Amino acid sequence: MKRWLMGLFCVLMACATWAESPAEVRKQAEASMLVTGSIEVMPDGSVQGYTLDHADQLPPIVVQILQQNVPTWKFKFDDQQTVAVKAKMSLRLLAKRVDDTHDAISISAAQFGQDDKVPGESISYKTRLPPRYPGLALHSGVSGTVYLLLRVGRDGRVEDAAAEQVNLTVYASGRDMQLFRDNLARAAITAAREWTFNTPTIGKHVADDYWVAKVPVNFDIRPRGTYKDVPYGRWQSYVPGPRQLVPWVEKKKLLTGAADAVPDGGLYQINQGLQLTTPLSGA
Structure with missing residues (x-):
C-alpha cells in the first residue's frame, strides 16, 4: 500500500511539473557565481587559511559571506595527515529573489581537489570530441549546461555516463523544459561515451577498478565570435534542473557536493582531496 501511494505521489508530482507555465518556471530562475581559489586545512580538519582568485573582481558581499563561513568549515581526510594540506577550491554562490528589492545570497555548492596534481595520479583526457548540438534544442534556440557523471574503466574508456543535472538559460512550460x-x-x-582517458599510473587510486568524474558540458546556441563568456565575478542567470540520483554511484560520499560546482571545461575526479563534514553555511 505504501509503495502504491509513493508511486502515485511521484506520478502526480511529475504531472504538476509538466503542467507548469512559463511564468511559473521563470519564478524558479536563479543567479549564481562560481568562485575559485585554494584552501589550507590542518591535520585536525580545521581551516588554517584560504585565498580567492582575483578577489578584487568579486562583489564585496560575496567576499564577506565567504569570510563569515569558510573559516568555520571542518574536513576529514582518507589518510592521517601530519602537516597542513593545501587544495584547490571551487564554490558556487547562489542568489535568490526574496522580494522586489532583496536577494538572499548563500554558498550552494563546493568542490575540493588536490592543489598540485602529480602527473599520473588522476585521470585526464586522452581524446574528447565535443557533442553535436541536438536538433530540438538547436531549432528552439535553447542553451544550457549538462553536468555529467562518468565512470571510467581501467582501459580508459567510459563504462557508464549519466546526467546528474541540466541547467537551462531559457524559460518555457514545464513540459518543454523537461524535453x-x-x-x-x-x-x-x-x-561522452566515445571519450577516452589516461588512467592513473601512480598513487593510492592506481589499482581502483574504475574512476568516477564530474564533467560539465556547455551548449551555447550563439554563433562563435558573437559572444563572450560571463566575466569572472559576475552573476549568471539560469533555471536549475532537478538533481538526479545515479544508480551506479554506489558510495554515498561520491554524491557529496552539488553537481554544478565544477568549472566549465573542468574534470573533477571524485573521491580525491578533502571531504567537507560541516554545512556550507558554517558549523
Whole structure:
C-alpha cells in the first residue's frame, strides 16, 4: 500500500511539473557565481587559511559571506595527515529573489581537489570530441549546461555516463523544459561515451577498478565570435534542473557536493582531496 501511494505521489508530482507555465518556471530562475581559489586545512580538519582568485573582481558581499563561513568549515581526510594540506577550491554562490528589492545570497555548492596534481595520479583526457548540438534544442534556440557523471574503466574508456543535472538559460512550460533537458542530456552522454582517458599510473587510486568524474558540458546556441563568456565575478542567470540520483554511484560520499560546482571545461575526479563534514553555511 505504501509503495502504491509513493508511486502515485511521484506520478502526480511529475504531472504538476509538466503542467507548469512559463511564468511559473521563470519564478524558479536563479543567479549564481562560481568562485575559485585554494584552501589550507590542518591535520585536525580545521581551516588554517584560504585565498580567492582575483578577489578584487568579486562583489564585496560575496567576499564577506565567504569570510563569515569558510573559516568555520571542518574536513576529514582518507589518510592521517601530519602537516597542513593545501587544495584547490571551487564554490558556487547562489542568489535568490526574496522580494522586489532583496536577494538572499548563500554558498550552494563546493568542490575540493588536490592543489598540485602529480602527473599520473588522476585521470585526464586522452581524446574528447565535443557533442553535436541536438536538433530540438538547436531549432528552439535553447542553451544550457549538462553536468555529467562518468565512470571510467581501467582501459580508459567510459563504462557508464549519466546526467546528474541540466541547467537551462531559457524559460518555457514545464513540459518543454523537461524535453529540452532530456535533449541536451542525451547529446552530452552520447558524446561522452566515445571519450577516452589516461588512467592513473601512480598513487593510492592506481589499482581502483574504475574512476568516477564530474564533467560539465556547455551548449551555447550563439554563433562563435558573437559572444563572450560571463566575466569572472559576475552573476549568471539560469533555471536549475532537478538533481538526479545515479544508480551506479554506489558510495554515498561520491554524491557529496552539488553537481554544478565544477568549472566549465573542468574534470573533477571524485573521491580525491578533502571531504567537507560541516554545512556550507558554517558549523
